[in-house]
Amino acid sequence: MTREEALLYLPISGIEELDDVYDEILHEFRTFFISKVPTTSLFSSKIERLNKMHLAYEVLAEEKIEAEFHEVELLSFATDNLFDLVIAYQQNQSNLKREVMLSESVLELKIIAKQLIENMKLYALGWEDVSYDKNTEVKVSQSIDEVELLVELERLHKEERAVLSEVPKLNSDSYVYKEAIRLSLWRKLERHV
Secondary structure (H helix, E strand, C coil), X not given: CCHHHXXXXXXXXXXXXXXXXXXXXXXXXXXXXXXXXXXXHHHHHHHHHHHHHHHHHHHXXXXXXXXXXXXXXXXXXXXXXXXXXXHHHHHHHHHHHHHHHHCCCHHHHHHHHHHHHHHHHHHHHCCCCCCCCCCCCCCCCCCCCHXXXXXXXXXXXXXXCCEHHHHHHCCCCCHHHHHHHHHHHHHHHHHCC
16 A cells, blocks of 8 residues: 555544544544444444544554554353344443453454454354345344343243244244344345355
């Protein structure tokens, strides 16, 4: 990457602005990663931009930047109980989002962004595809209200119905049913990546 190309990714007028502009753009990426539902296509394009931003920083700073960052350990999704599955997903998501906000470099942020995708993938695989009306108002990009989802799952758990086989029996207004639809749509989207 040439210096001119680097300035397209990190627009600075002097080297003294480099760290401030880098931090500003990094903050924008942090905000993006904590506010969007992770999909491979969407996050991969952002990760590619992060790679270019990192390379631009190295060109403009005239130094190679290396950092060591370890992945966040994700809780297991090995359960048939939907309540436990949602709790594991939400705990992982919370831990990953905290790490996003604490990240200080592109290298850290890239690793965490990939883990956000992996967490979503593992969570979605814990659910089964459900049939749904094509006119459903459920959107992949719109998370189901987590509190309402947990309240309903807790009720189903007490009734010993918080299992996948019960999902198709729920009515279309059910938060659990809507989450199953959302994750069915997410998996369908991911298959086309």
